[in-house]
Amino acid sequence: MINALCVIFLPLLFMGLISKVKAIMVGRKGKPILQSSWDFWKLLRKDEIYSNHATQISRFAPLLALAVTFVAAMFVPFLSNNTLLSFRGDYILIVYLLSLAKGIMALAAMDSGSSFQGMGTSRELSFTAFLEPAFFLVVAALIFSSGAGSTAESFAQQSIFHSSIWATLAAASLAIALFIMLLVESSRVPFDDPATHLELTMIHEVMILDFSGFNLAVIHYTAALKMFIYASLISRLILPPQIAVWWYLALMLAIYVLVGVLESLMARFRMNRNLELVLLPLCIALLSLAMRLARYMGAW
Amino acid sequence: MVEILVVIFGLSLLWASVTNMLGTIIKILVLQGVILFAITLLKTTQLNWISFSLIALETLVFKAFLIPWFIDDTIKHNQIRREVEASVSNFFSLALMSLIFLLSFALSAAAPFWSLNLSPLEFGIAFATILKGIFIIIANKKLITHLMGYLIMENGIFMLSLSAGSHLPYIVSLGVSLDLILSVLIAVLFIKRIRSTFDDTESPQSLKEE
């Protein structure tokens, strides 16, 4: 229950946090943290305008995406480890629910027959091609010889605080992999720059060019939610199982701040090199799996 | 006596390979027919009139008279030029002929001979005749020469059959010679028709895979 509450309220808050951090980094005062939530409310009350090519898809796609992401969030441990839903192998469901959201949004983007969306969707989708295997490998590395079945178990039972340095390293590398995936998935610098003024260079933003009002709000919220899911997976991976809530909150805070800092320090990579970088988490996950395997075989 | 005849028969092959005239080959055919008749007579032990008439029919009538006459007639009536026009020179064919003799005698030397009425010499000559006949066919383009080659080959086979003559039932040998004469007749018929339709005495070669 508490999970559900925090799923509903926290994501937008943290998004606001990021922009705040960026503002501070460049020395501005910046808009208040709740700004993004207010934008959300404002958009909800606005009307929508659609291209006359648009079919029903772009009407209901964002809603479906939101619903799906929401349900995916129900499998993820947030504040508390016992999630609403959980069964053996539910991470597969999560991945596919997220890709369903992505797919339907891609269709919705192409719906308007504009000349820009094609680029955005194709880039976004080609990232998925490498992120899905990466995620599965991460999970594989997590549940390797640990009998864990569901997402909640496999992520919550882990922590990087191990006796042996190697085990810590393995877990930490997984966390890094997940963090890169977070950057990609929630279309952040260095993979995508939501704040640029040139649509040609954007990914997520250019996909939603032709959306407005209610649906735009829903889309923003979905994106925030997705990022939140990843962030909380990372923190659950890092933290040991039984630990007080504020540790979790602190870590989440840290992650978002880190994202903000990165955005203000780094520049965006070249578009066509991105894809190769997206391979990074896959490799890292493989490495860590190898480490665990070696360890199990008794390498040390 | 038989050996001498056989040798003459063999010499006739050499003659055939040096001649340039169709007429000569016809003469050779006649000669061979006569020789075969003589050999058969000499080889047959008990001579009754059936066997005599049969032998006479096979050799004298068919081989020595009828068929040569056909061919001569064909040559006359179809304006076939009288040269052989072989695609290989006389010297070469002579050399090849001797090679053929070599081969066949080698074979007959390698062979075990049980049946008394066949000597290595006869077998060698017969075999050489068969090969020579085929060689004439290969070396020439004229239909008429093909036919002659075929006939020389037949003579060789007949010579071979002399060895088994006593074993072959009359009906078989008669049928064989009937077939022979028929096929020659038809062949002559075809030569005439081809001459008239193609207006050419060489074997036609329009049917091929191009």
Next chain:
Amino acid sequence: MSIGFIVLLLAFIPTLWKRSGYYVILWLLGSAFLAYEYMEVLFSRSIVDYIFSMPMPVGDVGIALNKLSAFFGVIFSLGLPLGMLYGHYYLKEHPTPALRSHLVWLGIMGISMHGVLWMRHSLIFLMVWELMSLSSFFCIVFSKRENLEAGLNYLITMQIGAAFLLAGFAIAYLQSGTFDFSGFEQMKPLPMYLILIGFAFKAGVFPVASWLPQAHPAAPSHVSGIMSSMLIKTGFYGILLIISLNRFSLSEIAVFTLIFSISAFWAVSHLLNERNLKRALAYSSVENIGIAGMAVCAGLLGIHANLPVMTMLGFCGAFLHIFFHSIFKAQLFYTSGNILLSTGTLDIDEMGALAKRMPYTGAMTLIGIFAISALPLTNGFFSEFTIFRAAMEAMQIPSIKHLLPALLILVALAFIGALALIAFIRIYAVAFLGAPRSQKAENAKELKIGARLSVFFLSVAILLTGIVPGIALRFIKPLLRWFDLDMQIYAGLQQQATQISSVYLIIIAMFALFFVVRRLCVKEKTGTTWACAYPKVKPKMQSSSMTYIQPLAYFLKPFMYKTTTRVKAEHPFPQKIEYNEEHPDAVWNLVVRPVSRIISNFLLLFAGIHNGKTNSYIAWALGFLVILLVWVVGFR
């Protein structure tokens, strides 16, 4: 059995008067009988087994069903009538002079497909098998000249496959002394591999799958639907048959895994930049067969590592995927047939905005697309879910030699799944959304209800088995018991299916809620496409099917074979600049074509011997005579 087949034979009578309607009705009837028979075998203990005695070389011919063939039989007896039904309307919209013969061949094809399942005698099996290839060949050619090449290639490929089967069966017969399939238990490797290769030809596995992308676009849509969704399954049936009778070493399993994953990847890499709708579907059949094969490999791996859970999940995933694929692939082919009828083209770059012109077909295709790219809420997802779980189970065991194939399956499945998702999103987006890209698409119209009927049934089936996968699980339960797998695990999976469907219910409920809310508080307006306020957006500006995969193409270049023709601009005012890019089948263009050309050139070297010269002919005879004499006398 007899009744069903008799009715199917009766179905030939209406063809004499070209009454395809009665034909279809009879097919429905006969298939109903057959379906009853198969169900009987599948769900009850009843065994069907006949023995016919044939003369000397053939011996006793066993005609029987087991659970496996019954399972495929149910698929056929449900799928074929639907295909025929669709074909009835398709042929109505798309008339042909040779309707009668086409119906006859179609019938023979269907009957022989059933027959393949019944035969237990390898020689007779091969006979029916060849009959099936032959009839499907005539169905593909469809008495159209432009299909000649494709059909011929199909027939010859099938001949080669049959040659492999023949060799395998013959050797098996020589070794076991019986033609009956019982002789296939614990075979020696050579015949087994030969037979597996032979079946692979039909099933469409990588090196020998090149006939699919040629045959399927050529064939009329109902035929390509039937072939791709059912006929190639006979090949997979054969593979499963052999697998069920033999045990495999780990290295063999690893090799199979590699082959199947390469096959799937090859297919998907061609699928990604295919513009022809039906050819794309053909590639995706290869991909799906590869996935099912990987699932089987997971099952074998489980046996070898004695992980009953993995075994169970692997085989279960394989059967489910076969079953589901036969549903959604048929659906997609029939919809593509409808698109062909209404637009007259299969090139997706000439379509666009079809979802507005043909809303019904648009919606149905969306369902099909989701199913084929294994998205939740459709049936494709559950099978892949099972396979993923099977691969994940391998993580429980520490032995690296089992772990590596499982990892291969895992990664390949995820990667290929994602690529397939991209490919099909691309196809749908380009063909159905945006602005119409050509005049053909401009005046496309929705078809009459008849042509949409079987598509509708299949879509319902997709959603039903997608949202309530338990149904499908219950359907394959006896099969799993026949493979004697652990039934507790099955129960667990069953329970998981219910959990998943409850999750789906939550999603649907939530979606409905959002939808209502939006309805209440939103007013819509429509205007021109904004596109960053660019004044005149033209259809040409939309991203075409080629630009769509550009980022991926940049990355997957080594795996994407293409032939380009271009006219460069040489002088300052170029008259014309042209760049044309094609993505043909790599195996066909780089291997099959050159090899066959080499062979034919070699043979034609000998064509000269037939020069009409009599004396040269005689010379051949003489030469041969002399050679034989020398050989016989001298060397023997």
Next chain:
Amino acid sequence: MNTIILFAYPVLAGLICIFISSRRRMDILILLHALLHTGLGIHAYVNRGSLSGMDDLGLFIYLILSVLYSAIAFYRLGMQDSTAIKDYRIHSIFLMIFVMAMDGATMAKDLGLIWIFVEATTISSAMLISYSNKKSSLEAAWKYLFICSVGIALAFAGILLLVIAQPGEATLLISHIDASKLSPFWLKISFVFILIGFGTKIGLAPLHFWLPDAHSEAPAPISALLSGALLNIALIPILRMNKLMQQSGMADLAKELYLLMGFLSVFIAAVFVLKTKDYKRLLAYSSVENMGLIMIAFGAGALAHYGAYLHILGHSIIKSAFFLCSGNVLAIYHDKNHEKISGMLTTNPISAWLWLLCSVMIIGLPPSPLFISKFLIATALLNNGSYLLFALLMLLLTIVSWGIMRVGLSMCLGDSERKQSLSIWMYLAPAGLLLIASIIGIFLPVLD
């Protein structure tokens, strides 16, 4: 008694033919001959030996001949013929003589007699081939006559050598020859001669050159008879010699020779199936291929013997049906170049489908008996452990079937506007043959 009838009828009929001058009547006479032929054959099958001492092999070939002959007799009823009545009369008479000669060959036990009859078939069929007085047919007939005569002469030399091979009192009745006493040397040589001699007549490579010419130039029924019956007739002496070789323990040598010639023939067929433009030549080459297959079957060993006989049966029936179809096509288009023909499915659908079915069955797809026989041959090859030969054979067969199917399809498919129908007999005869073939292919007969 029956034998006398069998041989007397053609003579009488021939005499009658000389005096009547109506095509239809001659056709009727020939039809009666065919029916009589078949009837006697069935009678002989029911109670053995009613035809003078015909053994199983002879009866087998004889029955095939009867079936083909009756089919052809019916087919001739439908044929449109424009040649002079004189030629037609000669044609009819020689047709009956031809069949008579073949009957003789099936009955004869004595190799010499067989030789005589085979030579007789050569002479009579040469007349039949040159029936239409076209240049090409004349040339074909000449080549056929000449090459076959030379070959047959060699065969006779072989027979004489067989006589020489026997010490003491010699005979040519295979059943009477005492294999143990034979001199292996002479036997080998005579076998080579006989194989090459009659092999020329069978049309085995590299002695096959007359075959495509003759088959393509003869009128359709004659080609059917040549390819379906005559080749089998020429097989008889070789099969009889084969027994002798086995008895005298030289079966292996024989098998090697069979395999050699068989593979050469299939190879040549593969080459020219790709090359040729004339669809009747195509069929001829496929005959070469099938004869080669039969040789391979005899060379492959005991496992394939049933297959070999089945193949003889199936090939004869299907191939003659095929040649009759080619007669239909020729009657429609008056052109033998298959590249000039297309759209037969619209021009004359029945012939087109017959053609397609024939091609399908000749390449050995079910329900053709050739399917089973090919399977058995392959099994025998594999049983000998000669996997490479098997692979080679499969490759060549695939090429041949590709060629045949490609030609068939390119002739049948395509669009054309003209329609043309033929007499019902020209459909019934090949269709009936195909029906018989498929029945044989499904309910395999018990042979020998």
